[in-house]
Every structure is written in structure tokens, then in C-alpha cells.
Amino acid sequence: MKCGFCGRHFSPAEAVEKESCGRCLRGCQKAYCPYCGYGNPLIPGFLDRWLKNKEKKE
């Protein structure tokens, strides 16, 4: 995925393992960018697939 802050690409698998920020009861549901630390929202599967389809069409 692409980081919304620094624009670099990373694989979410590597970033999700991080702990919660301490403010979220249910966990952050974020993929923290390994390069800059920005918390990118973890997009749920169905939305992600929809987005990928759209990108493919364009």
C-alpha cells in the first residue's frame, strides 16, 4: 500500500504488527508506515477490492 503521508510503498503485513497508539480501545486498525510512522487506515477487504477494481479499469 501507499503511505498517505510520505508516499512510499510498503506491505501492510509488515506494518500492522505494531502496537496500539494507546488511544484506541479496539486497537488502531491502522498500518503504521515503516518509513515515517504515519497511521494509514487499514481498508476493509471489500472496500479494498472495490478500489482495486476501479484502479484496474482506469
Add this chain to the structure above:
Amino acid sequence: MASQTKMPASDRKVILVGNPNVGKSVLFNALTGAYTVVSNYPGTSVAVARGHCEISGQRYEILDTPGMYSLLPITEEERVAREMLLLEDAHAVIHVLDARNIERMLPMTLQLIEAGLPVILLVNILDEAERSGMSIDIPLLQEKLGIPVVGGAIRNKRGLKEVRRAIAECAADDLPSFGYSSDLEKDIAKVATTLTEDYRLDLRALALLLLQKDEEILDLVRSSEGDNFERVQQAVAETAFEHRFDLHLRISLERKRVCKGLLAETVRQPDNQRLRFADRLSAWTTNPWTGFPILILVLYFGIYQFVGKFGAGVLVDLCEGSLFENYLNPLVVSLADRFVPWYWLRELVVGEYGVFTLGVRYAVALVLPIVGTFFLTFSVIEDVGYFPRLAMLVDRIFKKIGLNGRAVIPMVLGFGCDTMATMVTRTLETVRERVLVTLLLALAIPCSAQLGVILGLLSGVSGALLVWTVCIVLVFLLVGFLSAQVLPGERPMFYMELPPMRLPQFHNVLVKTMTRMQWYFLEIFPLFIIASLLLWAGKMTGALEWLVRGMTPVMGLLGLPADASAAFIFGFFRRDFGAAGLYDLQEAGLLTPVQLTVAAVTMTLFVPCIAQFLMMKKERGWKVSLGIFLFVTVLAFSVGWSLNVLLLFSGILS
């Protein structure tokens, strides 16, 4: 792995490296054709493709590596890519880059050359670059770089022949050398001269990586140098200590400077009006003189008008004013009256603190429209690429007034606490620093969404909003002051290559907004329900009344009516819940603008919503977290008290 064919030892290896999405895999496929093997790199989950090709009778093994941004790895993929460069005996290393971003990507070419690798540079995606009006003088770039450079658009097979020729002719005899500033060179030499063994990487590159605290390289050197390792380590430690905070930045900036020189006459930028405008806008956003007004504009339209006026005004009126007040509440209340004979159960569902009348209404009708509009704005701003520029702007403004902006942006924008953690671990050297860091953590600025909710709810009373904003800015400045005390030195917070600015992509924004809304809703909804349950239980047992009575004197000190204590108790569950309570009071005409302002500021500063407090306790133990809690509570209420006195005394807002 089983399918891997045995290859003759004479196959020369060609490694493809570069950032993600530059066309490495396209090149790989173009070179190798059908017979390729994809397998995980040993000991990792990172996939690496290998294939073969033949050029003028010589067989080559081609390796496609995962994307990497720098020779100093951060992710596992980068680590694998670098390990391949270190371990595979490459005949040629093809650095593929995207012509459109050549300025950002060329520093890695320098790194590869510096490492002593036999580099061929492929300037790919020239078709797109040329379409936007950019032109690159490839022969001149080759002359200046001193390595083979090929321009092309591999997807269209353009440049493929030249790449093949470059591979065949590749001979890594004398690589060019690009000098850095003399004191950096001195540091490099100091470390490099202590190295006595033979490495695949050039000693200069090794020295640079050692200086940047590369653990793997350190291990490698440790095992190779044996007894001499101590000398190396000492040289590294001495130099690294002298430039504790800025070494990484210095090296990046030096590389950037060299690249600028290389590209000055080589690249002609487009005359395209729109691209020009994006560049100019990007520069404006980070220059304090123009950036600050732009920030104000963004906040005014994006937050005040859209979130405050539209979200908190129009949408909340629609949801809470019409839908809930006129239809849902009466309906549920009358249903409860008809079918629920027990007073306690009616209270539980539709009473003063009823699960429906308080919990659901606050979550759905008050908070959701506001965070919805807020996240929409947030996602648009994010997608446009404004945030890194904002970070740079804040950093610059703070630096101008002698403060440090490094802590402010990550706190608000929801970075991982790692960002703070590095700060803490790196600097816990003196007691003074430790105290400052604790203070810093205690200030616990609410995340942007919570700030957005409070701000939206205050938008109806513009004076209150203004004073609240000033107070928050003061807190930011205080954080900047504290972190300047903790972190001396010049290193700006985010030294980073700015990603290009662009128009927001509709689908992207939509998906991110929905994701964030869903996350936020699931986060607050249970909390709001639990809160109203507890409040109901408190009411039934009389504990709540007792608590409210206990808080009344405190409310009195702040100049607030006794009713406000309920909102503060809400605020202990979460700030946004408390803010919704204040909004309710204000709608009912129970708060003057001064009272609303004082209450909102106090509540914003007043930390620990339960979640935060529990986490604090888990991480720092009872003593520290109670200390922080007490400190912040006292701080919040003293600020509230002073603000009340100040506002009443000066007559502002009354």
C-alpha cells in the same frame, strides 16, 4: 524451489534494483521471457524472481528484487534487496528509475556507485515523462555520471536493445567518485581507514552505513574484523557522537546537492501550465510567509465552513434536530411508555441518561455527522499530499521562533507512538530531560478527530471557537518549547522527499473516509453505550448525584453551572462524548459563550479519557500514570480557572 533448474556456474548475475513501481518487473519479463522461477528469499516471506537470458552467446541470470528506497534498509523487503546486492556476485546491477521522478530517485544511483557496484542506470517511463513535456539528455547524463545510462520505456520495448548491450559490455573497472563536503569526507575517511578486511561493498559506502547505525553492516564488520572491530567501533562512535542529531540529514542533503548538479543541464522541465502550478503551489505551502495563510484558508474552508457550519450545523440539525427530536425519540419514548411497565427499564432506554436517548443519539446524531465531514476533509487533504508539507511548514515556523515542531504534528495526525518513543529513548540522559518528556507525554494532545469534533461543536459560537483555537495553539507552542528543551540540534522533524501534489482521487478519498468513519464509529459507539449504562446506574443508585454534588464547587470555580459537571463526567469516558454534552447544554441555553469556552478548553486539556489512562498505566505503571493524571487534571482546571477570570475581567465574549 523444487522446480529450479540447475544452472551452469558460468551464468553471470544481473540484479535489477530500484524504487517500487518503476518497471523492474516489466524489464525482468522483457529480458527473461517465459522461463522464470519465483520463490521466497531464504528465511523471509519476500518473493524474488529469477530468470535467464542470453546475450551474444553468454547466458545471464536475471534477479528481480523487491523495491528499495535506499541502501540503508528499513523494511524487510529492502533488507532482502540489499542482501542480494551484498551476497550475489553481480556482473551488473541495473538501477531502474522513473524518469518523472529522476531527481528523487537519482540519489540511490549515487549510493550504488558509492558501494562499488557495477551499475547501469535505466531511466524508464520516458514515454510518460516526454508526454508531460520533460526531456532528459541521456548521453550527457551518462557522461556526468560516468556509468552506462540507458533511456527507455520498457513497456513499449523502447531501450531494451540498449539495456542488453549495456549488460554485455558492462565492465566494472573504474567507477566514478562523487565527493561530499570536506568535513563529511573526513568523517568517512576516519571510519573507512580503520577497516582492514575485504568486503564486497566499497569501504566508503560501508563507512557511511556504519555511521548511520546500520545493524546488519555492523554485524558483518564485527564478524570480519575480529580483534580490529573495537577500533572501528570507536571511530564510528566518536564521529557519530559529534553529529548526533543531523548525520542522516547531512548525508541525504549532500547527495541531493550532488544530484542537483548532475541534473542541472541534463533535465529540461515541462512548460506545462498545470504541472508548473502544482510545483509552485507546493513551494508556497512550505514557505512560512505564504504557507501560513494557505493553512488558515484550508482550516477556514475545510474545517470551519465544511465541518463546523455544514457538518455540525446543517447535518446535525437534520439528524438530531429533525430525525431524533421529531421522529425517533418520540417514537421510542411512546413505545417504552406503552410496553415497559418498569420505571428503571424505561430510564435505562429512554431516560435522562438512556442508552437510546443519550448514547445512541450522541453517537449517531451528534458525533457521526461531524466526524464524517471531518474525515472527508482529512482524506482530501491527505490525498492531495498536503500533510508532509504542513509538517515541514510547522517545523519551519516553529524553528523560526526557536521552538521544535517535531512533536506537534505526529501527536495530532495519529502517528504511531514509536515516533514519540524514539524521542524518549534517545534522550533520556538527564533528569531534566526525563521530566520534560514526562510533561510532554502528559500534555496528551487529543487526536485530530477529537479536536475536529470539539471544533465542530463550537462552530456555532464563533467567539468561543476563536478563544479555544488560541488556547490549543498555545498548547502546541508549549509542546514545541518542551521538545526544543529535550531535543537540541538542528534536525528538522521530517526531512523527507515530498511526494508530488495532485488532485484528489475520488475513489481513494471515498474509501479512506468510509474506513475512518467505520473505525471511529465502532470505537466510540460501545463506549457511548457503556457510558450511558454507567450513568444510568449512577443515577439509580444515587452515586451520580453524589459525584455531581462533589464537583459542583469545582464547576463554581470555573464559573460553570452545576449542570456542567455531568458533561465533565461524560468527558472522562471520552472527550468527544463530553463535548457532545456541552453542545446539548449550549443548545438548551444553559451556557453563556464564556462558560462554553471555559468548559471546552478545560475538557480538551483534561486528559485521560479512560482508554488513555489505562494504556498509560499499562506502559508506565501506577505511580507515573497517576502522577501524570493529577498533573494534567490540575493543569486543565487551572487553565480553565484563569481563562474564566481573564474572559470575565476583560469582557471578551460577554
